[in-house]
Structures are given as structure tokens and as C-alpha cells.
Amino acid sequence: MLVRSRRRIIANYRPLVVAESLVLYGETVVAVGNYEDMKNALAGSDYTELESEYVLAPGFVDAHAHPDSLGYNLVLGGKMETSSVKDVLEKLGESRVVAGWVVPPRIDPSSLREGRMPYYWEIDAYVRDKPVLIQHISGHMASLNSVGIALAREVLGQIRFGDLEKGWLYEEDLWRLLTHIRSSMREPELEEALLLGLREFESKGVTAVGAAGLSFREVEALKRLDKEGKLPIRVYGYVIYTGGPDFDYDYVEKLLYETWGDRSSRFRINGLKVILDGALGPRTAYLSSDYSDEPGRRGFLNYNEEELEKVFAEASRRNLQVAVHVIGDAALEVALRVARRVRDLYLRLEHVSLVRDDQLGYIKELGPVLVVQPHFVISDKWMTQRVGCDRIRWVYRFKELADVAVTAYSTDAPVEPVDPFETVYAAVTRGLYDDVDYARASLRNAVTVAEALAHYTVDAGLALGDPRLGCLLPGCYADIVELSDDPLLQYDPVKVRGLKASVVKLIKGSK
Structure with a gap:
């Protein structure tokens, strides 16, 4: 042609x-x-x-997104636009019931008058007879009602990450509960959600996506869709690491060779996704010193150094790329320290939101691929309040990071908008026209339009391990x-x- x-x-x-x-x-x-x-x-x-x-x-290449969660969100009606906790709760009656749970669209508590997630007793006042799960826009936190808390205890056993006195569940425990809920979805419903998410990317000019954190069941669904020729765009998957000695590395390794060995496949497995810490919104990202707006709190790690080193060693031995979620500077410190002890590690660092000056040199030395989300700059208007004026210059250092390592752009959708030009705009302006209080002070990390487009195409292709992406050469x-x-x-x-x-x-x- x-x-x-x-x-x-x-x-x-x-x-x-x-x-x-x-x-x-x-x-x-x-x-x-x-x-x-x-x-x-x-x-x-x-x-x-x-x-x-x-x-x-x-075509644009979104190196880190969640087409599965985006699809589920679209099935549920997208992000909930509300101005108060009361507004959220009044809409529960309109929400879809999934596997017996009332699951409304995600909410952004920073847009609510109260500036927080709902408490369990507030939800109980509206829904008492069914379990309710209201998810934070970041995907790292959720509010449950009393019935939901009781069922979570039954499903999960010991709860490590939560503040159940308020009805809040965090991180790994939340993902385990969501996996349990989604496991009750029928195969056609699961495939419908995946296709909805992928078609949303296609509608915005994205032709390849890194699916960061797939369950084994979602992997099998994507394999079926690929075999039937139904995938609208290319998908490069990372299987979510769920922890423990029984994690099936053998199956992930088999998927790597099986999917990359088929030239006609539009679905490939690259390796593992490890979520090392949380997010800055719910204050679960792991920082080296306290959150400025909540003294005594620094966030936490989902896995300790010993377990992370075992994961890195297995990934290295099996030629698996490992994508590590690190948002806080203390989490980044742990990932870099462990990576220095493991040879031949094919490493991606996801988000890299808070980076100290001394860490830039270590990143350059180790040479991981960095995958960042520029639209966080606009969404996280509360950042100065969260980390304070002394640390604000460590936040979202996109240009400085690109000077020391290959840096790919992405959206983390459904956390941020799928539209690539929203991301390019955010990278170029740093929120200067969007009431971001630290925008002018951070313009040293603004990039040009040409630089942003390169990060969103050729560099994103490199992040996904496929240099045929993001170019027309x-x-x-x-x-x-x-x-x-x-x-x-x-x-x-x-x-x-x-x-x-x-x-x-x-x-x-x-x-």
C-alpha cells in the first residue's frame, strides 16, 4: 500500500x-x-x-495504563462528578451491583467539600443491606460500609493495610478484594470491560498500551480476544505480582515466550508489575520524612527489601521485565538499593513522582527505563500542601529525569485522561494555566512539544521493549x-x- x-x-x-x-x-x-x-x-x-x-x-504509545480498570469504570459509568460526601452517597442508589457489591464509579476526594473519603457510618446511613465499595480515583484506597468490612475480613483474613475504624482499605488488601469481586464476573462481562477500555484508547489515537497489572484471568481473556482478532490496539501486559511463595513465575515465563513467539499476535506479556508503595493522594506513598499535612505519617511499603530482592532475582533469571511502582522518594530508594544487588535486571520504574537530587545519579548509573504521567501535575493541585515547600522541587522532574534515563510518557488511565494531547499539554505547561501553585517554580522541568511527543511514541515503545512502536520508519x-x-x-x-x-x-x- x-x-x-x-x-x-x-x-x-x-x-x-x-x-x-x-x-x-x-x-x-x-x-x-x-x-x-x-x-x-x-x-x-x-x-x-x-x-x-x-x-x-x-500512533501514540501509552506505556502505563489500566485498560482493565478503565473498562470496568466505563461499565460502571466513569468517574463520579460530585462536590460533597453527601452527593456521593446519594448516588449509591444509581450504582451498579457487581457480584453482590454496590460499586459506584471512582471518586476524587480532593474535589469534595470535606476533602476526604466517606466513613463507614456515613455509607451505612444510605446502604445497610449490601456491601459497598467506593474507590479513590488513584485506585490505592477505598471506603467500605459495615457489611463490606465484614465481608472483607471474611475474604482476606488478616487485613494489613487499612484503617477500618473509618472503613478505609488500602493497597494490596484492596486489590485482593477487588480481584475477588471481579472473579465473580462472567467471561463475556470481563471481555466486554477489556474491549471497552481498549476502544477508548483507540478513539484517542493510542495504538499500543502497556497494561500495568493484569490478573491471570485477565491475561487469559486478552489471549482469547487476540486469537479471535478482536483487539483494536496492541497490548503489552505486565502480570500483577501478588506476593508470597506460591506466585506462579513459571506461568509468566511461559506467557513471555508464547506471546512474543507469535508474530501475528497483538497481545504480548513483558513481565511483572510490582506495586512497592502507594499514592500521594491517600498518603500511602512511602516518604523519607513525614507528610507535611499529616505529621507522623510517611506511608508504607507493600513488600520489604528481602521479598523485593527475590522478585528481582526471579525476574532476572527468567528474562522478565519488572515494572516497579515507586511514588515516594523512600520507595524509590529501596528499589534502587535492591536493583544494585541484582545482575542483569530488566527494570522499569513507574511514576517516579518524588525524586531527591542524590537519586538522579543512581538512576543514571543503573539505567532503568522510567515511565511517568505528566498529567499528575495538573490533577495534584494539593501537592505543595502534601509535601511542603522544601520538597516541592523534587516533584515530577520530567526533564531532569529524561536527562539521565529513557523516559516514557503515559496516563495511568483511568486515573488520568486517556487523551494524549492532555498529557502533552501538561508536560509542556506544568499547570501554568490551571491554577497549579508550584507551576512557575517548576518550569525548569517543562519540555517542548517535540520532546513530549517523542517521549509518548519512540521512548514509550522502548519502555515496552518493542522499538517498532511509535515510529513510521x-x-x-x-x-x-x-x-x-x-x-x-x-x-x-x-x-x-x-x-x-x-x-x-x-x-x-x-x-
Whole structure:
């Protein structure tokens, strides 16, 4: 197929390569160049031609997201827009019941008048006869009612991460409970949720996603969808590490070779996802000193150093990439310290939200791939309050991180919006136009539009271990998007936010 743009084709963002046309063979780019040259080279052969009036570019690659959770969220109705705890509770009657649990869409407590999650007795005043689970937008915390607390104790046994005097459940215990609830979903419901999430990415011009934290059941569902040719975009999966001596490393290793050994597959398993600490919103991220707005609290680790070292050693021995969630600077310190003790480790560090000056050098020395979420800058308007003025310069150091390691952009959706241009806008402006109080003080870590687009394409492909992603050079996947305008010619960063990307369906257009 010969693909031509009446404007231009951005074949690569770093180094910048532009062209008039592409030649494709199947799902692969085989040539890039001048339209007349490409047409002459194809003379006498049987080919189709696709012409576009738009700027063409590589599809976006979201290196860290949760299409499973996004799909579940869409099934439940998306994020709940409310202004108070009372508003949240009054909407429980409209919420979907999943496996007997009342599960409303996620909420953002920073947008509530009370600035917190609901307490169990407040939920009890509205729902007493069914278990209720109200999840924090970050996915790291939830509120339960009395019936929910009793069932959680029954399902989980000992609860390590929670404040049940308020009805709050955190981290690993929350994920175990969610896994139990979702295990009751029928296979068609599970597949519907996964496809909803993946189609949402496709609708925004994302052609590949790193699915960060899949259960084994979700892996099997994605394998079925891939075999049936139903996956709308490429999926690179990371199996969630659930802890303990019985974790099935053998199965993950088998999945690695099985999925990468099939050239036609659009679903591949890369390795493991380890959630080492929590999030800054619910104050569960592990910090080296107290939260500024809650003295005496520093967050916590989900796994100690000894267990993390065992995971790293198993991953290294089996050639598994391991993606480690580290938000707090103390959690990052633990991950870096353990990584220095394990040879040949294929390491990704996720979020890397709070980074001290001394840690930049260690990151450069170890050379992990970093996967960050620039839209956190805009969403986390409370950050100065949370970490204080002395530490605010450690927050979201995207440009400085890119100077020491490969840095890929992502959304962590459904935590942040799926739209790539929202992420690009956040990386470029640092919240300067969005009432972020530390925006001006952090402009040293703002990037250019071109830099942001490279982090969101070629660098994200490297983070997923596949250099054929995020480019339209010979040998790259023919994952093409049409752009509503040329992002590299936008001199007003606010206008970048309004750009749109749509995936080119290669079956259309013929000659």
C-alpha cells in the first residue's frame, strides 16, 4: 500500500523525520520518502493507495495504563462528578451491583467539600443491606460500609493495610478484594470491560498500551480476544505480582515466550508489575520524612527489601521485565538499593513522582527505563500542601529525569485522561494555566512539544521493549494516526490541548 499525505507525514519525532509518503507491506512500513519516488518504485506492481488531507504521524504509545480498570469504570459509568460526601452517597442508589457489591464509579476526594473519603457510618446511613465499595480515583484506597468490612475480613483474613475504624482499605488488601469481586464476573462481562477500555484508547489515537497489572484471568481473556482478532490496539501486559511463595513465575515465563513467539499476535506479556508503595493522594506513598499535612505519617511499603530482592532475582533469571511502582522518594530508594544487588535486571520504574537530587545519579548509573504521567501535575493541585515547600522541587522532574534515563510518557488511565494531547499539554505547561501553585517554580522541568511527543511514541515503545512502536520508519509497525493539525507548528501551548488524533484504518482507500 502507498500512503500519501497532502500536508506531511511525521515519520519520527526523534530524530525528526518528515516525508510525503509511506510504502506499507501488511502491518509494516517498508519505505519512507517523496511521493513521486515511491510511486515510480511501485510502477508495474499491484498496490492500493490511501490519500489523506491530514498530517499523518505514528500512533501514540501509552506505556502505563489500566485498560482493565478503565473498562470496568466505563461499565460502571466513569468517574463520579460530585462536590460533597453527601452527593456521593446519594448516588449509591444509581450504582451498579457487581457480584453482590454496590460499586459506584471512582471518586476524587480532593474535589469534595470535606476533602476526604466517606466513613463507614456515613455509607451505612444510605446502604445497610449490601456491601459497598467506593474507590479513590488513584485506585490505592477505598471506603467500605459495615457489611463490606465484614465481608472483607471474611475474604482476606488478616487485613494489613487499612484503617477500618473509618472503613478505609488500602493497597494490596484492596486489590485482593477487588480481584475477588471481579472473579465473580462472567467471561463475556470481563471481555466486554477489556474491549471497552481498549476502544477508548483507540478513539484517542493510542495504538499500543502497556497494561500495568493484569490478573491471570485477565491475561487469559486478552489471549482469547487476540486469537479471535478482536483487539483494536496492541497490548503489552505486565502480570500483577501478588506476593508470597506460591506466585506462579513459571506461568509468566511461559506467557513471555508464547506471546512474543507469535508474530501475528497483538497481545504480548513483558513481565511483572510490582506495586512497592502507594499514592500521594491517600498518603500511602512511602516518604523519607513525614507528610507535611499529616505529621507522623510517611506511608508504607507493600513488600520489604528481602521479598523485593527475590522478585528481582526471579525476574532476572527468567528474562522478565519488572515494572516497579515507586511514588515516594523512600520507595524509590529501596528499589534502587535492591536493583544494585541484582545482575542483569530488566527494570522499569513507574511514576517516579518524588525524586531527591542524590537519586538522579543512581538512576543514571543503573539505567532503568522510567515511565511517568505528566498529567499528575495538573490533577495534584494539593501537592505543595502534601509535601511542603522544601520538597516541592523534587516533584515530577520530567526533564531532569529524561536527562539521565529513557523516559516514557503515559496516563495511568483511568486515573488520568486517556487523551494524549492532555498529557502533552501538561508536560509542556506544568499547570501554568490551571491554577497549579508550584507551576512557575517548576518550569525548569517543562519540555517542548517535540520532546513530549517523542517521549509518548519512540521512548514509550522502548519502555515496552518493542522499538517498532511509535515510529513510521522502515521496519516499524504501520500504526498511523491522522492529526487535526500539526502539533510541531503550534506556538501556543494551550492550543495543543485541543488537537485530536484518530487511528487510520488501513483497509479503507484503494486505487
